[in-house]
Amino acid sequence: MAVVEVTVVPIGSEGPSLSEYVSKALEELEDTDLKYELTSSGTILQGDLDEVLAVAKRMHESVFDQEISRVVTYLQIDDRRDKSLTIRGKKESVEKKMKDST
Amino acid sequence: MAVVEVTVVPIGSEGPSLSEYVSKALEELEDTDLKYELTSSGTILQGDLDEVLAVAKRMHESVFDQEISRVVTYLQIDDRRDKSLTIRGKKESVEKKMKDST
Amino acid sequence: MAVVEVTVVPIGSEGPSLSEYVSKALEELEDTDLKYELTSSGTILQGDLDEVLAVAKRMHESVFDQEISRVVTYLQIDDRRDKSLTIRGKKESVEKKMKDST
Amino acid sequence: MAVVEVTVVPIGSEGPSLSEYVSKALEELEDTDLKYELTSSGTILQGDLDEVLAVAKRMHESVFDQEISRVVTYLQIDDRRDKSLTIRGKKESVEKKMKDST
Numbered sequence: 001m002a003v004v005e006v007t008v009v010p011i012g013s014e015g016p017s018l019s020e021y022v023s024k025a026l027e028e029l030e031d032t033d034l035k036y037e038l039t040s041s042g043t044i045l046q047g048d049l050d051e052v053l054a055v056a057k058r059m060h061e062s063v064f065d066q067e068i069s070r071v072v073t074y075l076q077i078d079d080r081r082d083k084s085l086t087i088r089g090k091k092e093s094v095e096k097k098m099k100d101s102t
Numbered sequence: 103m104a105v106v107e108v109t110v111v112p113i114g115s116e117g118p119s120l121s122e123y124v125s126k127a128l129e130e131l132e133d134t135d136l137k138y139e140l141t142s143s144g145t146i147l148q149g150d151l152d153e154v155l156a157v158a159k160r161m162h163e164s165v166f167d168q169e170i171s172r173v174v175t176y177l178q179i180d181d182r183r184d185k186s187l188t189i190r191g192k193k194e195s196v197e198k199k200m201k202d203s204t
Numbered sequence: 205m206a207v208v209e210v211t212v213v214p215i216g217s218e219g220p221s222l223s224e225y226v227s228k229a230l231e232e233l234e235d236t237d238l239k240y241e242l243t244s245s246g247t248i249l250q251g252d253l254d255e256v257l258a259v260a261k262r263m264h265e266s267v268f269d270q271e272i273s274r275v276v277t278y279l280q281i282d283d284r285r286d287k288s289l290t291i292r293g294k295k296e297s298v299e300k301k302m303k304d305s306t
Numbered sequence: 307m308a309v310v311e312v313t314v315v316p317i318g319s320e321g322p323s324l325s326e327y328v329s330k331a332l333e334e335l336e337d338t339d340l341k342y343e344l345t346s347s348g349t350i351l352q353g354d355l356d357e358v359l360a361v362a363k364r365m366h367e368s369v370f371d372q373e374i375s376r377v378v379t380y381l382q383i384d385d386r387r388d389k390s391l392t393i394r395g396k397k398e399s400v401e402k403k404m405k406d407s408t
Contacts, residue, residue: 003142003143005141005143005144007178009315009317009378011284011315011319011322011324012318012319012320012321012322013317013318014318015318016182016184016317016318016374016375016376017195018317018376019192019195019196019198019199020199022196022199023196023199023200023203026196026200027200027203037141037142038193038196038197039107039139039141039143039146039193040105040139040146040148040188040189040190040192040193041105041107041141041143041144041146041178041180042107042143042178044141044142044143046142049261050261053257053261057253057254057257060281060283064285068322069284069285069286069322070282070283070284070285070286070322070324071281071283072280072281072282072283072315073279073280073281073283074178074278074279074280074281074380075277075278075279075281076109076143076144076176076276076277076278077264077275077276077277077278077279078143078274078276079264079274079275079276079277080118080215080273080274081268081273081274082118082273082274086142087142088142090121090142091140091141091142093119093121094121094124094125094128094140095140096121097121097122097124097125098125098128098129101125101129111213111215111276113213113217113220113222113386114216114217114218114219114220115215115216116216117216118215118216118272118273118274120215120274151363152363155359155363159355159356159359162383162385166387170220171220171386171387171388172220172384172385172386172387172388173383173385174213174382174383174384174385175381175382175383175385176278176380176381176382176383177379177380177381177383178378178379178380179366179377179378179379179380179381180376180378181366181376181377181378181379182317182375182376183370183375183376184375184376207346207347209345209347209348211382220386220388221399223396223399223400223402223403224403226400226403227400227403227404227407230400230404231404231407241345241346242397242400242401243311243343243345243347243350243397244309244343244350244352244392244393244394244396244397245309245311245345245347245348245350245382245384246311246347246382248345248346248347250346278382280313280347280348280380282347284322286322290346291346292346294325294346295344295345295346297323297325298325298328298329298332298344299344300325301325301326301328301329302329302332302333305329305333
């Protein structure tokens with residue numbers, strides 16, 4: 001299972017706000033069963049890598065419209081095969097290590 | 103004010119776990135007043151850009167040790183000057199847009 | 205047409221060298237017609253977005269082996285629909301602007 | 307020595323072209339001794355990490371102007387301490403591995 005951060009950036013939008021585009025991209029998640037976490041830097045998806053990449057592609061596509069003809073999208077794929085990576089497990093693992101070191 | 107995601111990746115660590123290194127990097131935040139958010143893809147810092155970059159540099163340095171002689175670090179800097187970006191504001195702005203479109 | 209930078213990072217490799225893994229990932233390009241540019245930060249692919257993403261996925265998969273059970277891969281997708289982006293065109297456009305401003 | 311890829315992205319520019327902003331950012335390199343490589347995905351800088359980060363910060367700042375009040379900048383820092391990383395060395399190392407495997 002993979003944990004993938006998706007950040008979509010429209011080029012040539014009117015004004016500096018991006019939330020409208022991020023919110024449109026998030027609508028692509030409504031029809032899926034993927035677990036996700038909205039952060040202030042992007043959207044983190046968890047699931048089978050092929051499924052996650054297909055959804056990330058749709059999020060990217062959703063940003064194009066009559067005004068936007070160029071989109072830059074960043075994907076950070078974290079894929080582990082010896083055990084299942086999850087959004088929750090990754091965070092808990094760090095939090096546990098921090099507590100242990102106190 | 104800037105919102106900056108920092109992801110540190112040690113190269114040549116023993117085994118596939120990364121949480122030990124992330125937790126060590128997070129210790130660099132203890133002596134600062136920076137607001138931050140731990141996500142499953144990295145650590146998001148909020149503050150004056152110079153201050154945030156200095157802390158990100160220290161997080162990167164903290165990963166080097168006797169075993170690790172190479173570190174790859176990703177920074178995603180989101181810097182807005184017409185109004186103050188915050189971790190909380192960025193998320194709330196997206197969540198509001200999603201609610202409005204329902 | 206899209207221009208996509210792919211950076212593969214194995215976790216838990218023996219020692220700090222990465223070139224062996226990058227070279228293995230590049231073998232996935234041999235059977236394709238995709239134009240690409242090898243840089244010191246990654247591999248830049250040019251082509252139809254679906255085709256490029258499929259190849260990027262295979263590059264990511266190629267890094268897993270008996271030793272490596274976790275791979276972090278970064279994709280920077282630059283996708284423009286009003287005209288065709290190419291590796292060469294993007295660089296020439298910047299170089300022309302620099303010359304004009306001298 | 308570190309090898310750092312810098313990608314600057316203006317938000318809210320007029321139209322989909324980015325080359326004007328990239329070319330302006332590259333002017334920041336003129337007064338430095340840093341080795342760099344212009345690629346179709348960004349600019350790769352080589353040098354002492356502190357010096358490179360200071361220049362990357364100036365490249366980021368250069369994108370702000372009367373029209374642009376928000377800039378997203380990506381840094382990929384590759385920092386190796388057991389031997390000196392260079393733009394040329396990183397590429398040659400991969401090319402050598404590819405040749406050997408043929």
